[in-house]
Amino acid sequence: MMIIGFQTANYFARATNYQTSMDLWGEAERKVIETFSLAEFDRICGDIQGAGFQDIELWMGHSFPKFMTPFFAEELQKIWKSHGLSVYSYSCSLGDPVRYPRWTRLCFETAKMLGIELITSGITKESAPVIYSLCNSNAFIGDCVKSSLGHACNTAFSISLKGIDFSDPQQNEEPKI
Template identity: 30%
Template sequence: MRIDEGKICFITANFVGRAVNYSLKPFDWGKADEATQRLFQSDAFEKEFSELMRIISNAGFKTIELWTAHLNYGKATQGQIKKAKQILERYELSVHAYAGSLGNSEEELDQSFALAQTMGAKILAGGLDARLLDKAYKLCQSYKIRLAFENHPNRETPEKIKDMIGNKGDWFGACVDTGWFATYDIDASEAIVALK
C-alpha cells in the first residue's frame, strides 16, 4: 500500500528511542536525542540511515519529515549528506520537512536552512531563539522555505505561537504536536482552531 504523499509523511523523530533500544525508564527525550545524534554522527551512519528509510518505505510512505538528530545541519559531513540523498532516492522517499531545534545563532540558522534546501524540504519545523525571527523571515524568503513553529516549551500555547508568527504569516506558521498540548493541559482540538 502506498500512502498519499500529499496528505501524510512519516516523522523520523518517531524513532527517538531506537538508538537506546527503547530502554530508557523513565523515558528521557534529551538522552534519546543525544544517543541518536552520536549514532548518526558515527561510522554507522549509512547503515542506520538506510535501515530507517527501508522501514519507512516498507510501511508505504513516500515522504518524510527528517529529524535533525538523523542528519544534523551543524555536524553532518558532506559525505553523509550525499549518502542520505542516495539512500532516499533508493527508497523513493522525499523530504517534505526538516524538523528539530533549528539553531540558537545566525550561523546555525543559516546551516539549518541550507541543509533543508539541499534535502529538498519545503518546510522547516521546530523551534529557534526568538531573537532570530527577523533573520529567519529573511532566510524563508531567500530559500523559499516556510518555517513552522512547534508548540514546545516557550511556545506551548496557541497565543505564544501566534506571537512568534506575528505579521509574518506569509512564511511563518504552526506545526502542531498534539501530545505537547496535552502536557500543558491544553485541549488540542481547541488549540488548533485557535491557531487558524
C-alpha cells in the first residue's frame, strides 16, 4: 500500500512569518520549537486536512523530544485524529549516537509515546552501524530497514518500533557501544 503524505516540516517557516530561507533552517527550526503550541499544531493539521491529505509525517519541530511528555503526546494525537489524519512516520534528527546516545534514545521514546512505529532520519555513514546496532540491541529491539547505508554520507533511515517496550527496565539500560 502506497502512502502519500504531507510532512509537517513544510511549515518550518511559519514561525518566522515566512521571513527565512532554507539556508537559515536551523534558526527557523529553533523558532518553531520555542514558539510551538497545541493551537499552532491544530492550525497546521487543519491546513493539511484542508489540502486533502489524510496521512502526515510528524516533524520533530512539532514534537520535540526534549519536551515530550505522555500528556503532550496524547494532546498531539487528539489533534491530528480530530482532523481525520493518521501519522505514518516521526521525522527527526537522531543526532550523533556515538557521542550522544541519550538524544537518540529520546527520539525513540518520543516516537513510541506518540504511537508512531516508524522513524525517518538522515544519518551519517559513520553513525549507520551504531544506529543499526542500537536497533538490534536489547534497548531497541525492532526491525531496522537500511537504505543505501554504504553509499552516501547522509541517507534516509527508517526504523520500525514495533515490539519495543520502554517500560521494561532491561530495555532502558544505556546501550553498550
